[in-house]
Amino acid sequence: MRTTISLVKSKEHYHSIQQVLFPFKKDIKKILSKITRIVIKINLVVTQTPRRPEGVNIAVTPVEAVQSFIDFISLFYQNKIIIIEQSCWGNTKRGFSMYGYEELAGKYNNVELLDMADDDVIRKGVDYFQEEFLLPFNKTMIEAPFLVSIARPKVHCNTAMTAGIKNVVIGAVEGYKNRKKLHTKKDLHEVIAKIAKIILPHLVIIDGVVGMEESGPIQGKEIKSGWTLASFDALAADSLTAYLMDFEIKGIPYLCMMRNLKLGKLYTKLISNLIVNSPKILKSRC
Numbered sequence: 001m002r003t004t005i006s007l008v009k010s011k012e013h014y015h016s017i018q019q020v021l022f023p024f025k026k027d028i029k030k031i032l033s034k035i036t037r038i039v040i041k042i043n044l045v046v047t048q049t050p051r052r053p054e055g056v057n058i059a060v061t062p063v064e065a066v067q068s069f070i071d072f073i074s075l076f077y078q079n080k081i082i083i084i085e086q087s088c089w090g091n092t093k094r095g096f097s098m099y100g101y102e103e104l105a106g107k108y109n110n111v112e113l114l115d116m117a118d119d120d121v122i123r124k125g126v127d128y129f130q131e132e133f134l135l136p137f138n139k140t141m142i143e144a145p146f147l148v149s150i151a152r153p154k155v156h157c158n159t160a161m162t163a164g165i166k167n168v169v170i171g172a173v174e175g176y177k178n179r180k181k182l183h184t185k186k187d188l189h190e191v192i193a194k195i196a197k198i199i200l201p202h203l204v205i206i207d208g209v210v211g212m213e214e215s216g217p218i219q220g221k222e223i224k225s226g227w228t229l230a231s232f233d234a235l236a237a238d239s240l241t242a243y244l245m246d247f248e249i250k251g252i253p254y255l256c257m258m259r260n261l262k263l264g265k266l267y268t269k270l271i272s273n274l275i276v277n278s279p280k281i282l283k284s285r286c
Contacts, residue, residue: 016228017068039144047090063100065207086116149201154212164204193257204237235264
C-alpha cells in the first residue's frame with residue numbers, strides 16, 4: 001500500500017492549504033460523505049499571560065490555515081465542524097478571540113469552538129514500562145469520526161520537534177497539569193508512542209510557511225520555512241516534517257517507536273512506497 005504525502009512550496013497560508021489538499025480531494029470527499037462531524041485540533045499553546053499580554057503568534061496554528069481547510073471541504077461538506085483546543089498557558093476562550101478563531105467561527109453556520117475544559121473526558125490506560133496509568137482523554141477527540149490535526153512545525157524543548165502527532169497525542173489529554181506530568185516522565189517519547197495507539201489524527205496538515213526554531217515551543221524565533229504538507233498517514237507527515245526541519249529522524253525516538261508499533265510509514269529518502277508530490281523541495285534539502 002502506497003502512502004502519499006502532499007508537499008508544496010508556499011509563502012502564504014491560505015492558498016498553500018488549498019494546493020496541498022488538492023491531491024486528496026476525492027478521498028476527503030468520499031470520507032466526509034459518510035460522517036456528520038469533523039473535529040479540528042489546533043494548537044493554541046499560549047494565549048494572553050502577564051508575561052505575554054499579546055500572546056505568541058508564531059507558537060499557534062495560523063487561523064488562515066484552518067479557514068482554508070474549512071473552505072476547501074465546504075464545497076462538498078456542510079455538517080458540523082468542531083475546532084477544539086485547551087491552552088497550556090492562558091485562557092483558551094481568550095485565545096480563540098485574540099488569534100482570530102472566534103471571528104472565523106462566526107463566518108460559518110456549521111462551525112463551533114470547543115474549549116476542552118468544557119467537555120467530558122474518557123479515562124484510558126496507557127502502558128508505561130511494566131505498569132499502567134490512567135489518563136483523562138478528551139471525549140470529543142477520542143470519539144471523532146474524522147480528526148484533523150492542523151499545526152505549525154516547531155522546535156520543542158522536550159521532544160526536539162512538535163507537529164501533527166504531538167498536537168493530538170498530548171493535546172488530547174485533558175488539563176495542563178496532566179500534560180505537564182507527562183513531560184516529566186522518564187521516557188516521554190515512549191509515552192507518546194503508546195498514547196498514539198489510542199488516538200491519532202486521520203489527517204495531518206502542517207503549515208510550514210513560517211515555523212519556529214531555537215527555544216520552542218513558545219519562546220523560539222520565526223523561521224520562514226516556505227512549505228506546507230499533508231497526509232492521511234500522521235507518522236509519514238511528521239517524519240517528513242522532521243526531515244524538512246533538518247532533524248535526524250532517528251533523533252526523535254517516538255517516531256521510530258511508532259514505526260515499530262506499525263502506526264504508520266516512516267519517511268526516509270530511501271523508502272520507495274511514499275509518494276511526494278513536490279520532489280523539487282526534497283532535492284533542494286538533500
